[in-house]
Amino acid sequence: MSQIIEINSLIKYFGPVQALKGVTFSVEEGEIFGLVGPDxxxxxxxxxxxxxxxxxxxGTAMLGGxxxxxxxxxxKALIGxxxxxxxxxxxxxxxxxxxFFADLYDVRAQERVEMKRELYSFSRLEKFRKRPAGKLSGGMQKKLALACALINVPKVLILDEPTIGVDPLSRQELWEMLLKLNKEKGVTILVTTSYMDEVERCGRVGLLFEGTLLKVAKLESILTGGKRFEEIFISEMEKQKNMKRL
Amino acid sequence: MRRIIELVRKEFIQTLRDKRMIGLIFVAPLLQLIMLGYAVTTDVKHIALCVWDNDRSRESRELVSKAVVSGYFDDSGTVGSDEEMERAFKSGRSDLVIYFPPEYSKRIKRGEKAKVELIADGSDSNLTNIAFGYMGQIINLENNKLQIENVARLKAAKGAEIKVPLIELKPRVLYNPEMKSANYMIPGEIGLILTLITILLTSMSITKEKESGTIEQLIVSPLRSSEVIIGKTIPFAVIGMLIVLFIITGGIFVFNITLKGNIFTLFFASFLFLLNTLGIGLFISTISKTQQQAMLSSIIFILPSIMISGFAFPVSNMPIEIQWLSYLLPLRYFFIIIRGIFLKGAGFAILWPEMLALFLLGTTVFILAALRFRKKLS
Structure with missing residues (x-):
């Protein structure tokens, strides 16, 4: 399998603060990768x-080569x-x-009609067509944002905390949409989250803590010994803190 | 190209759907037009005149009534003592007091020099100057009349030919013959409103995208920075031009101002001016994170630039350092251009240096702003 995302020793400063201290990981085509960590x-x-x-x-970041x-x-043409x-x-x-987003991405007439029909049925937003986006519920806003991110038929979907501030039912629905996209269209998904239950939907996860990637592994290989993901994550964080103290 | 059109369309829909924006775009010019046309006037009339007459003669009353008949002075009663006069000034009953000493009329009749004293409030220096000027003219006329009467009497008595040399002043005002301040103010309003609205709208519309986070979506999209800049400025250029048209129409039909010059020259100059204000708005948006910051920065720029660019106070009266500073302000040139076109009928042949200045300033500001405007989050 080819690596569609390759990130190599990424460093970022905000003023004097080093926010990223050399992050390296890659994502395979067709996988769901979760980037997990505290705020x-x-x-x-x-x-x-x-x-x-x-x-x-x-550092470098490569997308589809x-x-x-x-x-x-x-x-940019590859991503939503x-x-x-x-x-x-x-x-x-x-x-x-x-x-508007269809126009920005040059989605033309016939293609657009089909695309919109598909996205409406997919997101179940058809009956809210004429409603201002600001007046939608939090969950529906996220669905609309997802629909807009999909308008250019991306190969890679990058989602930053997609379910924050969304009720449990809508969260469930949103994840079903993501899994469907991944399974049926083979869209690679990179998702960040701080909800541990969502981590369990990802194929592989990277644990990010204070700008450092602590661990990248398949979920199954982490979840050994009957421990829950949260416990493992917290123990990894403790390890890191102890190392600093030494 | 298509993307720019869509961005422009979106911007129009958003602007027109926002009730506050509608208020800003349509109500502000209307209010200013009415205020500048009717209320803000430098024409001085109805100066409150109090009389302190210790002579109580026909001559003193005649002088006062001439002042009142001229329309510049209103009879505001009498005062009889220093204390009373002070009270009249302090309460605002009086702007100017005319004092006739005893023997005023007797001295005139005896052919001696009679004295009249004018005492002014003076807290409004402009009004005081004008009041002194008007009263001076009235007294001069009175003097002339006395001279002529005197000569006529002498002639009758001696039967000899006597010549009295007199210089008569005949003022003629070329470009604003009625000296109406609306003629001067309303063309200036085009500059005022264009500055206010286009700088505010441009800077706020871009910072609005920053505030609401939509800028992230624009950055990820294939839109180029140049397309964002063009798409974000065209709507406000169009709105600006409509405002120009609105003020011209209002000025001509409501305030009877004649546009002596060519309307297309006026539009062309307005376009050059818009290059400046849109560039400034763009620049402000690159240094502001929120709409409030953008609004404050805009006001901080706009207010002093209106003060020192000759909208109400002549630039030539300002200290030389301020005059240098005003060379950097597009409004300075634009005021000269619009007043030149409106009142004097001037065209390119005369106004090209100002237009060139606007063009150079505008392109510089716009390029600087565009260089600072990066399609990235900080």
Whole structure:
């Protein structure tokens, strides 16, 4: 299997603070990769740099063989990106938002009609077409954001904490949508989360803590000895803290 | 190209759906037009005149009534003592007091020099100057009349030819003959409103995307920085031009101002000016994170630039350092251009240096802002 995402010694400074201290990992085509860690670990910074939204201070990020820094146009064409905060136009309707992103990505007439029909049925947003996006519930907003991120038929979907502030039922629905995309269309998914139960839906996970990647492993290989993922994660964090003390 | 059009369309929909924006775009120019046309006037009339008459003669009353008849002064009663006069000034009943000493009329009749004293409030220096000027003119006319009467009397008595040399002043005002301040103010309003609205709208619309996080989606999209800049400025350029049209129409039909020059020259100059304000708005958006910051930065730039670019106070009266500073302000040139076109009918042949200045300033600001505007999060 080929590596569709390759991240190598990524470093980012915010002023004097080193937010990422050399993060290296790769994601295989067709897998669901979870980047897990507490708030402030550097998850959002990592995916923002991968999506080309933020400058890379040092290190490289490759998407489908394209360097994110040097070949940003090609690499951006491969991805759909869903930022952490709801970032659609609240004063535009659901349909206007979809149309706007379709226009940005040059999705033309016939293709667009089909794409929209598919996304509507997929997200069940059809009956809210005329509603301003700002007046949707949190869960529906996320679905709309996902639909907009899918408008250019991406090979890689990058989701930053997609279920934050979403009720349990909508969370369930959103994950079903993601799994379906992954299974039926073979879309590679990179997702950041701090919900431990969501981790268990990922094939492989990376544990990020204070800008350092502690461990990357298949979920099954981590979940040994009947321990829950949370316990393992906390013990890894403790180890790291102890090492610092020494 | 298509992407730019869509960005422009989206911007229009968003702007027109926002009630506050509608208020800003349509109500602000209307209010300013009314205020500048009717209320803000430098024409001085109705100066409150109090009389302190210790002569109580026909001559003193005649002078006062001439002042009132001129329309510049209102009869605001009498005062009889220093204390009373002070009270009149302090309470605002009086702007100017005219004092006739005893024997005023007797001295005139005896052919001696009679004295009249003018005492002014002075807290509004502009009003005081104008009041002194008007009263001076009225007294001059009175003097002339006395001279002529005197000569006529002498002639009748001696039967000899007597010549009295007199210089008569005949003022003629070329470009604003009625000296209406609306003629001067309303063309200036085009500059005022364009500055205010386009700088505010541009800077706020971009920071709004930052605030709501939508900028992230734009950055990830294939849109280029240049496309974002163009797409974000065109809507406000269009709105700006509509405002120009609105003010011109209002000025002509409501305030009877004649546009002496060419309307296309006016639009062309407005376009050059917009290059500046849009660039400034763009620049402000690159240094602001929130809409509030953008709004404050805009106001901090706009207020002083209106003060020192000659909207109400002549630049030539300012200290030389401020005059140098004003050379950097697009409004300075734009005020000269619009007033030149509106009132004097000037065209390219005369106004090209100012237009060139606007073009150079505008492209510089715009390029600087565009270089700072990076499609990245910080």
């Amino acid at each position: 402030g670990a550097g998850k959002t910074t990592t995916v923002r740099m991968l999506a080309g939204v933020m400058d890379i201070d040092s 394209f360097d994110v820094k040097q070949q940003s146009e090609q690499s 990106y869903m930022p952490q905060r709801f970032s659609l136009y609240g004063d535009l309707t659901v349909e206007e938002n979809l149309d």
